[in-house]
Amino acid sequence: MLAGERVHEVRHFQLTFAEEGCEDVLLVDEILVDQSGAGCAIPVSFLPGFWHHIHSFWLGSAAMEPIRSVIYFGGNGAGPHLLVLGIWLVAALGLTGLLASRQSKKTAAQ
Template identity: 35%
Template sequence: PARTLDVAPLPAGDRAGLSVFVFELGLLIPSVLASIGLFFLGRRLRVWWRFTAAAAFALLAACGSVLVLDGVLGALTGAAGPLIGVGLAGALTFVVFVTACQAVTGLPGTGLAALVLVFAGNAVSGGTVPFAFLPGGFRQVAPWLPNGAIVSAARDVVYLPGSNLGHPLLVLGIWLAASLAVLAAVDLLHLAERRRTPQREADIYATPGTAHLRRRLTRQRAATLETASRT
């Protein structure tokens, strides 16, 4: 007869083994909500103020999630330090990605980020259905989304502490680096507009990057037409 071997027994507080999904979801939803609050509080400041606030929030979110799931519920135990590190990287990636979308399109960017992270990312995160059992296409994309990276990393540090976290951390690093690159590009647009009209600093920071690009293209088109009419 077949013999069952439990390589990593589940703790008493998580008999279903779903706490890593709860951990990821507990980082995602507050991060999206926090990014909305940071948008309204800091949209008239440089985008790096929101990034600094996002980093502080990510640390609080990670510590709070681990405190509840480990200390209170006893669901994810024995790896509080590494789990806080995973939570910090995950929450920071979530908030900065939403902030980057907002910097490009304004508040509607929150909807775009929610579509990617909440609806698509959560459905294929691997928390409830392992990657191997997902349909074709989803199975290939899921490991490269931040949701799946957080679930995989949290599962590894709690149940398989000797596992290699290279891939999950690489995924989070790619998403975070891409989001920071977008923020840097929008910040350069803001600085260029400030050099033209320094007295409108707050309004410039509150204007999405796409709006600045449209205005720049309009000015260039007008300058081209003016030059052509003179010649």
């Protein structure tokens, strides 16, 4: 379910703000890196080095770990992952605002 929502969000971003040609890069980033690095299907301890490293700050794992923490551990340990989610949210809102202002300046210039 999360994967489908993420692909939809990426596609919306592409159609709204992104330049042509970056679609493949964004999809590879979101599907391959996010799903592999999140540790949803495979425990983090089983992930190879690169995936194990990005697991600590990646959006997919920051979303998955609090869910796992609440289900199995009563919410213990969810705090750091929620902080990472908050940082991602602030970064996404900042990027969206920057791109929206850039887009409005383009349309105003035309």
